[in-house]
Amino acid sequence: MRRSLRLRRWQKEALDAFEATGRRDFLTVATPGAGKTTFALTAAVRDLAAHPHRRLIVVAPTQHLKHQWAAAGEAFGLHLEPEWASSDGFPSDMHGVVVTYQQVAAGGRVLRGPADDAFVVLDEIHHAGSERAWGEGIATAFELAARRLQLSGTPFRSDQDPIPFVEYAFDEAVAHYTYGYGDALEEGGVVRPVFFPAIGGHMEWTAPDGALMAATFEDRLDRAGASQRLRTALSPDGEWLPAVLDQAHGQLTRIRESQRDAGALAIAMDMEHAQAIARQLRRRHRVDAVVATSDDPLASERIAEFAAGTAPWIVAVRMVSEGVDVPRLRVGVYATNTVTELFFRQAVGRLVRWHGPLRRQKAFMFVPDDLRIRTFAAQLAEQRTHSLRRREQAGDQLPVELDQLPAGEDDQLSLFQAISATPADHDPDSVFDDAHPEDLIHDPAEDLSLEIELAPPPPIPGGDGAGGTLTVSRTQRKRELRQANADRVRMITHLTGQTPEVVNAQLNQEAGVVSVGEATLRDLERRLRAADRWIDRL
Numbered sequence: 162m163r164r165s166l167r168l169r170r171w172q173k174e175a176l177d178a179f180e181a182t183g184r185r186d187f188l189t190v191a192t193p194g195a196g197k198t199t200f201a202l203t204a205a206v207r208d209l210a211a212h213p214h215r216r217l218i219v220v221a222p223t224q225h226l227k228h229q230w231a232a233a234g235e236a237f238g239l240h241l242e243p244e245w246a247s248s249d250g251f252p253s254d255m256h257g258v259v260v261t262y263q264q265v266a267a268g269g270r271v272l273r274g275p276a277d278d279a280f281v282v283l284d285e286i287h288h289a290g291s292e293r294a295w296g297e298g299i300a301t302a303f304e305l306a307a308r309r310l311q312l313s314g315t316p317f318r319s320d321q322d323p324i325p326f327v328e329y330a331f332d333e334a335v336a337h338y339t340y341g342y343g344d345a346l347e348e349g350g351v352v353r354p355v356f357f358p359a360i361g362g363h364m365e366w367t368a369p370d371g372a373l374m375a376a377t378f379e380d381r382l383d384r385a386g387a388s389q390r391l392r393t394a395l396s397p398d399g400e401w402l403p404a405v406l407d408q409a410h411g412q413l414t415r416i417r418e419s420q421r422d423a424g425a426l427a428i429a430m431d432m433e434h435a436q437a438i439a440r441q442l443r444r445r446h447r448v449d450a451v452v453a454t455s456d457d458p459l460a461s462e463r464i465a466e467f468a469a470g471t472a473p474w475i476v477a478v479r480m481v482s483e484g485v486d487v488p489r490l491r492v493g494v495y496a497t498n499t500v501t502e503l504f505f506r507q508a509v510g511r512l513v514r515w516h517g518p519l520r521r522q523k524a525f526m527f528v529p530d531d532l533r534i535r536t537f538a539a540q541l542a543e544q545r546t547h548s549l550r551r552r553e554q555a556g557d558q559l560p561v562e563l564d565q566l567p568a569g570e571d572d573q574l575s576l577f578q579a580i581s582a583t584p585a586d587h588d589p590d591s592v593f594d595d596a597h598p599e600d601l602i603h604d605p606a607e608d609l610s611l612e613i614e615l616a617p618p619p620p621i622p623g624g625d626g627a628g629g630t631l632t633v634s635r636t637q638r639k640r641e642l643r644q645a646n647a648d649r650v651r652m653i654t655h656l657t658g659q660t661p662e663v664v665n666a667q668l669n670q671e672a673g674v675v676s677v678g679e680a681t682l683r684d685l686e687r688r689l690r691a692a693d694r695w696i697d698r699l
Contacts, residue, residue: 193510213619217257249678361585399582488516
């Protein structure tokens, strides 16, 4: 049965360009929050409907995003396995798999066969240039793919190794379709305007060589000194960070008067720093913040629960980054010493996604008044301001500063110690009045959306299992069955004294499968029944 799908204008234009070109590779750069996932899955469904034999492979930056892609695919009738491993065969009852760049680097040759003539989506493709192994894995795995749709939310340069399948002109990646932050603001109803309260201060610290140092953010320092000054400001033992958290929480409280579920994000330096920020929020504002760090195996679940809930604060370390969808975030605190334009844009991208029916949706990222960070913010603010001026042709905006200071390597911190950090006097209301209220009213651009006919993806073997029609997604049902099988193996091991390897081998033989990882839904149900019969005999 065919159905219609409503696309934004940019998505339809990009889709038309992708389908019209005969090229195997197509790079789309679209601002965070614009809907790259919808565009990519629409292209994938249409391609698979025209080529039923093809498989779909999605490559995402993180484990969390693998599950997010799989869940999004279900809405398009696409069954994607996010828990595939290189030791497994390609699942025969799924349209495809979702893997990370790290997985591809480790198992590029394993994926090469399944990817032959496949449709491949490379999400946030710039990650493939961050490590040589990642780029080599991508080149090996997907050399024979039929189509390679590359996505990025950040315009990027090739500062390191060239990224496979990306076209370059004068060392800069060439996008075949671009939809920038300014374009989305001008259209309205797609992204929010983000404002950047820059908080100054006076910092004192002991440098690595033991020298006593003192500086404000207005003082010019070399790269090492600027890094030490920033770390001093971000110390939870000083006065600067608590004062900024107070201002951010105050702004969040005001926003929650009109959007009750509005949330705030603090981006911390490391796990210890994140816990310290959480303690500050608890002590000063009686808020139990959610903490999500990359070394926490439950981090993805915590983020998902936060996204679906109403808790006011989440503190993260390299977890709530590009692609992570938490549309209710309206306030951010940039409390990390990671000072690169790419990371900063990714962080701001968490605040820009338009959400709900509210017509006024300002977002605020509180930042240290560090020249490097201020430069990144100014470049984004310039896009915002230019767009708002085009919409209303009115309003004044303070000039932005575009001085460049190249980011340097981490300084040696063996003897570094923060002594004190005092915030500069700051009027919290001043940063919120740099545009007229009417400039920030955006109506969802229904008149700009376009409807297309969307054929369903091709059917796949394996059906819905012996239980009939599924009430949950195939991916979720298989996850539940794998867990149930694992529980039965533990029980049989306990009752018989046999090793898990022996029990698994016996159950696989009875179910006619090589491994649980590559088993179909029906295989897993058959294996579970075999385990239950074994337990009944004991």
